Amino acid sequence: MEGAYDPEAIEPRWQETWVEEGTYAYGNGDADTQYTIDTPPPTVSGNLHMGHLYQFTLQDFVARFHRMHDDAVYFPFGYDDNGIASERLTERELGINHGDFSRREFQEKCRDVCEDYERGFTEDVQSLAVSVDWNNTYKTIQPRVQRISQLSFLDLYEQGREYRQRAPTIWCPDCETAISQVEQEDQRKHTSFNDIAFEIVEYGDGSTPEGDAGPGETGDAFTISTTRPELLPACVSVFVHPDDDENQHLVGGTARVPLFGQEVPIIEDDRVDLETGSGIVMCCTFGDQTDIEWYQAYDLDLRIAIDESGTMTDLADEYEGLSTAEAREAIIEDLDEAGYLLESRDHEHAVQVHERCEVEVEYLVTEQWYVEILDRTDEYLEAGRQMDWYPEKMFSRYEHWIDGLEWDWCISRQRDSGIPFPVWYCADCGEVILADRGRLPVEPIEDEPSVEACPECGCQAFEPETDVFDTWATSSLTPLINAGWDWDSETEEYTMEREQLYPFTLRPQGHDIISFWLFHTVVKCYEHTGEVPFENVMINGMVLDENREAMSKSKGNVIPPREVLAEFPVDAARYWAAGTSIGDDFPYREGDL
Ligand SMILES: [Zn+2]
Ligand SMILES: [Zn+2]
Incomplete structure (x- = not known):
């Protein structure tokens, strides 16, 4: 060995080697011991922060540990790039307002902005030395995922788990859309x-x-x-x-x-x-x-x-x-x-x-789509009990959220950059016309329904549903996206391309989104497959600033991992992450590195 260890030269060399050679690619689908991780896809709403560095590093410890035990480890990566968060990023970044463009134009602008950020995410995550399988990535706006999300809507509708209703809704007057509880x-x-x-x-x-x-x-x-x-x-x-x-x-x-x-x-x-x-x-x-x-x-x-x-x-x-x-x-x-x-x-x-814009909500009477959840809260609670929680105490957050539920899940948003509902309405009698599953994904604003005439009244004119899905209606499907859930038009059955992945061994995520991401994933996967989607959940805490305040853009106290890694070798950051207690919030102090 010549001279001292030089992380600045060695780290990038190994990062590149791992990516180029696919060192951590998931290979053996037949192995008896599968260890599958439903990696949280970061929301494309800005740059990565220390919380991301922390949680991806924790997940990496789990992945590497199980790889060393000869498990076939599935450690994918995703980008959550549809919904209000990325719309607001696009508006901020380009200094525009979504209302000034056609839906198509605005969606393209969102795609461009998101792609830039996603490249940055990829570089940042690769520099953290996490052993992600870069052959298995997805974006929640890509056509394959849109298809799965629309299939999910159709399946729940046909199971009688969804309804459309004109009623008081929680409404954001700034984002001008219905939102959910x-x-x-x-x-x-x-x-x-x-x-x-x-x-x-x-x-x-x-x-x-x-x-x-x-x-x-x-x-x-x-x-x-x-x-x-x-x-x-x-x-x-x-x-x-x-x-x-x-x-x-x-x-x-x-x-x-x-x-x-x-x-x-x-x-x-x-x-x-x-x-x-x-x-x-x-x-x-x-x-x-x-x-x-x-x-x-x-x-x-x-x-x-x-x-x-x-x-x-x-x-x-x-x-x-x-x-x-x-x-x-x-x-x-x-x-x-x-x-x-x-x-x-x-x-x-x-x-x-x-929560996205901090503007006071109103309660307006509007027509929206809902997933019925209030009638099955006992089942969703029981599903939560069947998973092993790390740390155990975090189960109570899941329980409290379910206890406090007062609304069914409103899934329609009056926005542009989202996945469209695969639905038209008869112009005369209002009958709901669903898209053929074989044709998904569809964009009802541009595509015609598969039927010639309304089956109820024979009318031949249709109105498209112009709303898009709540972003959580899609991100709650990540286990099914990873496992390749689909519909086979020949056999008329739902299929799973990689059945061995599901249910997932581990759902790692932050405690701030137990009510958002974990709960809705349990609801969706349970309704689609009849199974609890995870054996284990690992809940990480939040990285706070030196004064134990939450890091946020509005406070201007966000520390990007890039800044930290420009000064310290990544091993120092990983060692720092390893010294924390899972589930607890803790401050980031430069001195600790
Ligand atoms: Zn808002
Ligand atoms: Zn009709």
């Missing part, structure tokens, strides 16, 4: 809590107030406390708690909404929160999930005051065209002027935001 997250925000006088039109016993001395002076008014006065035009009723003795005389009566004048019923319900505000609350379509429950339970009116872009509608009278924030300010001012505003105080509370 898992994509909304709590955020603490400062706002004002406003006490507003509602005039009583009629008491519960049918009597009417005497005199007309104005609100708050004669006792002919009651107080509603709200953080969202811009919802007053959408107010459809007022609720009183059954234990609220002081206000029982109102139940069954009618109240008038200030400024907007609509008269609404006063109803009794035990979902009223007696602890907050005056104990009397308004129900608007829709301010929150309780409003939706009340709307459905009491068959209330639907008053739509906010549109898809978060703009006030004509129902808001003079506030039409304002954003919700502008309307809030203007309405508070006008309430004050008219004597309806009794008090306004500073208030910190939790609001629901879209």
Whole structure:
């Protein structure tokens, strides 16, 4: 051996050799001992960060350990490059807005931007010395994967596990699309809590107030406390708690909404929160999930005051065209002027935001596709129990997520860069026309359905479904993508090209996406194959910054692995990753290397 060890020369040489010679290629499909890993495909939404370095290195330890034990190790790599995350990356990168292009044009721009980033991902991951099999890679937007994703939709539809419904949906006014429960997250925000006088039109016993001395002076008014006065035009009723003795005389009566004048019923319900505000609350379509429950339970009116872009509608009278924030300010001012505003105080509370853009969500009535999940939560919980969890304690996160489920899984998105639904509708009767499985993937906007006429009414005109799938509807299929799940038109059966891979031995992933990726993978694979897709799950923690804060683009504290590896040999980084406790979050400190 000549001289000292020189990582700068030796590391790249071996990295290239491994890739060129296919050193870690999965070879022996017949081996008795298969060790198959469902590698997490990084979302193409920006550059790789230290968390990626950490988790790929952990996965590599597992892969190398089992290779040394003569297992046939399958350690593939994927790129998750469809959906809102890569659309937003493209918009940011090119300084454009998706609305200014045709779908085809915008999709091409997304492809170009994603390909650049994917090249960077590949180089970065290869420089980590992880023993990935570069002969087995996939992109979630490639035609083979689109076919699998559309097959999945058709299979679930035919099993009766999917439905399309016009109903209140969780909506992001910034991304202008429906989203699912898992994509909304709590955020603490400062706002004002406003006490507003509602005039009583009629008491519960049918009597009417005497005199007309104005609100708050004669006792002919009651107080509603709200953080969202811009919802007053959408107010459809007022609720009183059954234990609220002081206000029982109102139940069954009618109240008038200030400024907007609509008269609404006063109803009794035990979902009223007696602890907050005056104990009397308004129900608007829709301010929150309780409003939706009340709307459905009491068959209330639907008053739509906010549109898809978060703009006030004509129902808001003079506030039409304002954003919700502008309307809030203007309405508070006008309430004050008219004597309806009794008090306004500073208030910190939790609001629901879209996790991708951190904009507050709205609840709008729209038509969407859903996968039914609420009726089978017990089965999905049991499927979770059948897997071995490393560390064991992480199972409780899976359990909590399932316990807190309140919505079926909304899978349709009003976006451009995603996989299309293989669906048309009869222009006359609305009948759902499915694509032939042999033809997948299809793009209904460009392709014609296989039938000449609607089987229900004979009409020969069809409308394409223009929505695309939720990105998790496809990434939840990675075990089936890896195993080559398909449909054989000859035998009319679902097939698996590499059956020996499935179920997978290991699903490694971060704890931040147990509710996103793991749960939905279990749902999909379980419904398609009847089997739990993984024997083991290994859940890694997050790499934090020096001050134990999460690394994020908005905080500007993200450390790219490239920077670290420019200064240190990769062995130092691998040694650092090896010294952590699986599942725990921990800070990255340069000194530790
Ligand atoms: Zn959003
Ligand atoms: Zn028809």
